[in-house]
Amino acid sequence: MRRYFARKLLVYVLTFVFAVTVNWLIPRFMPGDPVSAMISRARVSQPEAVEHMRAYYNELFGFDRPVWEQYLHFWSSLLQGDFGISIWVFPQPVSEIILGALPYTLALMIPAILLSWFVGNWLGALAARRKVLDNTVLPAGYLLTAMPYMWIAVLLAWVFGARAGWFPVSGGYSLDIEPSWSWIFFTDALHHWVLPFLSMFLVALGGWAIGMRNMIIYELEADHSSYLAALGAPQRLIRRYAFRNAVLPQITGLALQLGVLVAGALVTEIVFNYPGLGSLILAAIQNRDFFLLQGTFLFIVIGVLIANFVIDLVYVIVDPRTRTGMAGGQS
Amino acid sequence: MNAMPPLGEPASEPVATAQPASDAGPPLASGAAEPSAPLSPTRETLHYALRNPKLLIGLAVVLVLLLTGLFGPLLLDGPDPNAYSGAQAVGPSGEHWFGTTTFGQDVFAQFVYGLRATFLVGVIGGGIAAVIAMLVGFFAGYRGGVLDEVLTMLTNIVLVIPSLAVLLIVNAYLGVRSVPVQGLFIGLTSWPWAARAIRAQTFSLRTRDFVDLARLSGSRTWKIIFREIAPNMSSYLFMTFILLFGGSILIASSLDFIGLGPTDSVSLGLMLQSAQQWSALQLGLWWWFVPPGVGITAVVGALYVANVGLDEVFNPKLRES
Amino acid sequence: MTLTVDDLRVHYRTLRGDVRALDGVSFFVDDGEILGLVGESGCGKTTLGKSLIRMDGRMRHVGGTVTLDGDDVPVGDDRAMNAFRFRRISLVPQYSMSAMNPTRRIGRMIRELLASRGASVDTAELHRRLALVGLKPEVLDRYPIELSGGMKQRTVMVISTLLDPSLLVADEVTSALDVSNQKAVAHALVGLRDQGLVTSMVFITHDLALTSHIADTIMVMYAGLLAEKAPANILTSAPRHPYTRRLLAALPEAGVRRSEGRLSGIEGSPPSLLSPPAGCRFRDRCPLADDRCAEQPPVVEVAPRHHVACWKV
Numbered sequence: 001m002r003r004y005f006a007r008k009l010l011v012y013v014l015t016f017v018f019a020v021t022v023n024w025l026i027p028r029f030m031p032g033d034p035v036s037a038m039i040s041r042a043r044v045s046q047p048e049a050v051e052h053m054r055a056y057y058n059e060l061f062g063f064d065r066p067v068w069e070q071y072l073h074f075w076s077s078l079l080q081g082d083f084g085i086s087i088w089v090f091p092q093p094v095s096e097i098i099l100g101a102l103p104y105t106l107a108l109m110i111p112a113i114l115l116s117w118f119v120g121n122w123l124g125a126l127a128a129r130r131k132v133l134d135n136t137v138l139p140a141g142y143l144l145t146a147m148p149y150m151w152i153a154v155l156l157a158w159v160f161g162a163r164a165g166w167f168p169v170s171g172g173y174s175l176d177i178e179p180s181w182s183w184i185f186f187t188d189a190l191h192h193w194v195l196p197f198l199s200m201f202l203v204a205l206g207g208w209a210i211g212m213r214n215m216i217i218y219e220l221e222a223d224h225s226s227y228l229a230a231l232g233a234p235q236r237l238i239r240r241y242a243f244r245n246a247v248l249p250q251i252t253g254l255a256l257q258l259g260v261l262v263a264g265a266l267v268t269e270i271v272f273n274y275p276g277l278g279s280l281i282l283a284a285i286q287n288r289d290f291f292l293l294q295g296t297f298l299f300i301v302i303g304v305l306i307a308n309f310v311i312d313l314v315y316v317i318v319d320p321r322t323r324t325g326m327a328g329g330q331s
Numbered sequence: 332m333n334a335m336p337p338l339g340e341p342a343s344e345p346v347a348t349a350q351p352a353s354d355a356g357p358p359l360a361s362g363a364a365e366p367s368a369p370l371s372p373t374r375e376t377l378h379y380a381l382r383n384p385k386l387l388i389g390l391a392v393v394l395v396l397l398l399t400g401l402f403g404p405l406l407l408d409g410p411d412p413n414a415y416s417g418a419q420a421v422g423p424s425g426e427h428w429f430g431t432t433t434f435g436q437d438v439f440a441q442f443v444y445g446l447r448a449t450f451l452v453g454v455i456g457g458g459i460a461a462v463i464a465m466l467v468g469f470f471a472g473y474r475g476g477v478l479d480e481v482l483t484m485l486t487n488i489v490l491v492i493p494s495l496a497v498l499l500i501v502n503a504y505l506g507v508r509s510v511p512v513q514g515l516f517i518g519l520t521s522w523p524w525a526a527r528a529i530r531a532q533t534f535s536l537r538t539r540d541f542v543d544l545a546r547l548s549g550s551r552t553w554k555i556i557f558r559e560i561a562p563n564m565s566s567y568l569f570m571t572f573i574l575l576f577g578g579s580i581l582i583a584s585s586l587d588f589i590g591l592g593p594t595d596s597v598s599l600g601l602m603l604q605s606a607q608q609w610s611a612l613q614l615g616l617w618w619w620f621v622p623p624g625v626g627i628t629a630v631v632g633a634l635y636v637a638n639v640g641l642d643e644v645f646n647p648k649l650r651e652s
Numbered sequence: 653m654t655l656t657v658d659d660l661r662v663h664y665r666t667l668r669g670d671v672r673a674l675d676g677v678s679f680f681v682d683d684g685e686i687l688g689l690v691g692e693s694g695c696g697k698t699t700l701g702k703s704l705i706r707m708d709g710r711m712r713h714v715g716g717t718v719t720l721d722g723d724d725v726p727v728g729d730d731r732a733m734n735a736f737r738f739r740r741i742s743l744v745p746q747y748s749m750s751a752m753n754p755t756r757r758i759g760r761m762i763r764e765l766l767a768s769r770g771a772s773v774d775t776a777e778l779h780r781r782l783a784l785v786g787l788k789p790e791v792l793d794r795y796p797i798e799l800s801g802g803m804k805q806r807t808v809m810v811i812s813t814l815l816d817p818s819l820l821v822a823d824e825v826t827s828a829l830d831v832s833n834q835k836a837v838a839h840a841l842v843g844l845r846d847q848g849l850v851t852s853m854v855f856i857t858h859d860l861a862l863t864s865h866i867a868d869t870i871m872v873m874y875a876g877l878l879a880e881k882a883p884a885n886i887l888t889s890a891p892r893h894p895y896t897r898r899l900l901a902a903l904p905e906a907g908v909r910r911s912e913g914r915l916s917g918i919e920g921s922p923p924s925l926l927s928p929p930a931g932c933r934f935r936d937r938c939p940l941a942d943d944r945c946a947e948q949p950p951v952v953e954v955a956p957r958h959h960v961a962c963w964k965v
Contacts, residue, residue, distance in 0.1 A: 015488045030504040146632030148584045150603060151624030154612060162612055227751035230706045232737030237768045241753050256524060259493030267585050271607060285503055285590050293503055300496045308491055320755060321795055
């Protein structure tokens with residue numbers, strides 16, 4: 001088990017190094033000067049302020065120093081939590097802006113991911129049992145997984161927001177309310193949360209249901225199921241065993257799907273103008289705020305790595321083979 | 332945006348079953364109940380293929396959309412799908428089948444050109460990803476050892492990083508002007524799950540008799556891989572490609588939607604983006620945002636369904652019942 | 653008389669029509685007898701084994717009866733068969749290596765399986781039986797993946813015989829093992845019978861030489877029909893059916909077993925069972941065939957307990 005975790009951690013550390021390096025490298029391949037490109041978009045009119053900004057960013061990129069020094073400098077400021085200063089909302093630090101948006105993204109993603117996983121697996125297991133359900137769950141599942149996240153979001157916003165008027169279709173809370181720890185703010189935020197949550201939940205749901213159904217059917221045809229049946233074990237026991245075995249790859253699947261789910265959350269936020277990381281990315285791109293974009297990128301990578309590690313922990317608890325030092329869970 | 336389709340890797344274990352009877356010698360140990368005089372494998376596959384509704388319906392939908400994308404533009408009046416051709420924000424009519432945008436652009440014209448871009452990005456992105464996945468998967472699975480360790484480590488690293496996030500950075504800094512460049516970047520980031528799957532399949536094939544035989548007769552590694560191993564998992568590779576194809580389309584549509592799409596083309600994702608940007612929702616111009624979404628969903632969904640059909644055709648275990 | 657099979661017919665449904673995998677087979681197995689069932693791939697031996705415990709989805713019971721200790725065995729009725737499975741008829745499958753659920757400790761799986769059949773575990777007895785096949789009680793705390801192939805095979809043998817069935821079907825249990833393990837497993841099976849844990853046994857294999865070491869009686873099948881059935885020593889020393897003779901001749905030397913003692917040394921292949929030809933089915937490959945063989949030969953008892961289906965005996 002120690003070896004299992006050591007390997008996993010090594011992959012995560014290397015992944016982080018790789019991500020940071022990509023983050024450092026890409027701007028240096030950019031045609032033209034990133035600093036000028038950024039400043040040309042900044043909404044600052046005084047020439048001195050512009051000059052001040054130019055000096056600041058030139059210092060930050062450090063193009064006049066040797067490449068290795070630039071790289072080390074990048075790492076050292078990163079490890080101090082310095083992601084640079086935003087242009088879009090100059091001079092607020094990028095890390096502050098991101099931390100302000102993070103709760104909204106997490107409040108959207110975590111429930112959507114977990115609930116879709118549980119409900120999807122449950123539906124898939126039901127579908128594997130009943131022909132009628134199979135004929136409805138399966139096509140619906142394929143339809144849902146084939147839908148782009150933002151499109152289902154647009155459809156929901158149109159039907160339940162614009163047409164029916166049941167839910168607001170823009171923002172994380174009403175414009176006339178200030179974020180605070182009050183009941184009024186909470187219910188208002190919840191009201192805004194429903195549609196973005198629902199659209200993420202629905203798209204992810206289909207994939208889990210299909211995956212679970214296929215895995216269970218595969219397990220029911222496996223030798224160990226045939227053996228139980230040959231010894232006259234009741235269907236109930238055979239299905240229970242098959243379900244347990246089928247859940248394991250679904251947990252690994254959750255780790256593999258994280259990137260997709262994060263991407264889904266980002267575009268969903270953009271549709272609903274939800275004040276999370278997705279909207280930050282959109283703003284960063286529209287304002288050519290590269291520091292904000294890169295900071296968000298690193299936050300997402302770190303978040304995905306942490307989530308992966310949590311899933312690894314869960315997997316070790318659920319799959320006994322990893323604990324006995326056997327090659328149970330594939331990395 | 333589905334880097335790895337949530338349907339899982341091509342279902343179950345195709346190699347064990349989709350395996351043509353190429354092992355030398357009589358299959359005495361199998362205890363199979365079916366007697367001799369079988370149909371040829373190709374004819375048998377075709378037999379099932381022509382009777383599989385999922386495969387046929389899926390392919391038909393893909394084909395109709397592909398033909399629409401290929402020949403639709405020829406039916407249009409002008410060469411520019413973004414031309415301001417008529418009345419602004421009118422609903423579907425005989426003149427404008429899918430209505431017009433707030434600027435008076437014909438939605439149908441954008442749609443047929445958008446379909447082209449969708450298929451193109453799927454072919455390029457899926458194709459590049461498939462090639463990388465095969466190279467990595469074959470060599471890691473066949474050679475094993477240190478090479479396998481290194482390639483598997485690399486695969487796992489790229490697998491963990493959310494590919495859309497990387498594409499955001501790359502596209503934002505470098506800019507993407509055309510659909511092929513977009514496809515290239517997508518292909519470069521979306522191969523890992525497929526490489527893992529192919530590696531596992533190769534691993535199980537490399538100890539088979541016919542591979543041993545080729546090795547003993549002195550064939551070189553790449554020759555064994557492309558003469559012996561790849562043909563024996565061709566159906567699996569094909570299904571993997573289909574899933575990569577669909578995945579590329581979804582990632583591309585997300586990038587387009589965020590505003591990092593190709594700047595010199597029309598695509599279904601860009602249509603959704605401009606509909607969103609110019610408040611089609613609030614203005615009730617449903618004909619602006621419904622067709623592109625239907626187009627993407629139909630292409631990707633039909634591909635997935637056809638893939639399930641293919642799996643049933645190639646995998647005898649799934650045929651009955 | 654433990655098991656009586658009378659004119660059993662089982663067909664496989666395929667796209668090209670029904671394959672008559674078992675086309676009217678009759679035989680009996682006595683109390684305490686080990687019947688070795690031999691034949692080429694596709695001769696119907698595996699179909700016969702499956703029919704006795706659990707048919708798969710494509711198999712159809714077309715005719716004939718099976719009786720066990722005087723009770724009718726409803727081979728075509730999957731539900732009704734459950735009463736017989738495990739308690740009276742049990743199976744050591746071909747796939748023993750993967751027969752146990754990979755995510756359950758073996759002991760727990762046994763407990764849950766027995767509980768589902770309304771039986772409870774006698775731990776001391778379970779340990780005794782494991783010891784009988786050379787396994788330590790610790791295997792119960794293991795996952796299948798932690799056991800070697802031979803250990804898994806023996807564990808499955810113990811599980812399958814826990815309820816002391818009248819009949820044990822051992823289907824190609826040795827085909828996945830190397831030669832030394834094959835012998836050990838074969839002797840362990842005989843041990844189960846000698847200890848009275850199972851009354852009788854049907855041992856299905858393609859390995860005639862191995863069978864001759866452990867079986868009391870050997871039955872040779874050809875193209876869905878019985879060809880010859882006789883006590884093991886008689887069948888190997890004085891075979892009557894030309895097919896049996898060729899099988900024996902294909903072995904390098906009587907009593908000495910090749911590591912690949914498979915029945916591949918016979919020219920030609922069995923006829924298609926989709927629409928089998930009239931007359932003797934071995935006719936095309938038989939050196940003795942003449943006009944008379946255009947008619948199907950009946951199974952005749954040529955000597956006590958020696959049955960042959962051939963005009964030339």
